[in-house]
Amino acid sequence: MLHIVNKSPFQTTTLESCLRMAQPGHALLLIEDGIYAATVGSAAESRVRQACASLKVYALQADMDARGVTAKLIDGVTLVDYAGFVDLTAEYSTSHSWL
């Protein structure tokens, strides 16, 4: 399944709860303020790197660009555009937007 997280890891525990429940082979897509978790040097970096070992982790490029942090992308996280976002929702039979 596909987990979609749109909240900053510093503002809520959404990402943490999602990662506790996500199973190996699931995908995680970071969008909106959720993309800050995919930046190097942040306190969330090690948690996301750990997640990359068992999940496919994606971040929406438009949201990274908007926030000026695309160059800080953690390697192991894959950038997607809006079409890629749609493809992911089609690829996985279940999606959960963690609001």
Add this chain to the structure above:
Amino acid sequence: MSEQQATTPSGPTVKKFMFVNRKAPYGTIYALESLEVVLITATFDQDVSLVFIDDGVYELVKGQQTKGIGIKNFSPSYRALDGYDVEKLYVDQASLEQRGLTEKDLLVPVEVLDAQQMGQLMAQQDVILSF
């Protein structure tokens, strides 16, 4: 209210206003709304300070390109604050560090304060508005 409010010779009372910014830009409307109120306040010749704490530090990150999300990039406005005599910008050091950011990542000159300095600065204000 402060017992020592400065006044201009003939004009109205000048109060110390602090705007506390704690949200990332674009994900919510808070950052933009704060900036709007800051500009209005400055128009009334008030003593304005902006502080950036927690995700608020992301408001000042250089290189924001918002074309892809269809939202106006308001970050250049922080550079214009100088023109409204809003020159007191303070950033919380721990918030920067927790996010892997340094002053070099920011688009305007700021003063980086530790928590104690930030707390003391807050205590000196007449009005504190939180966004």
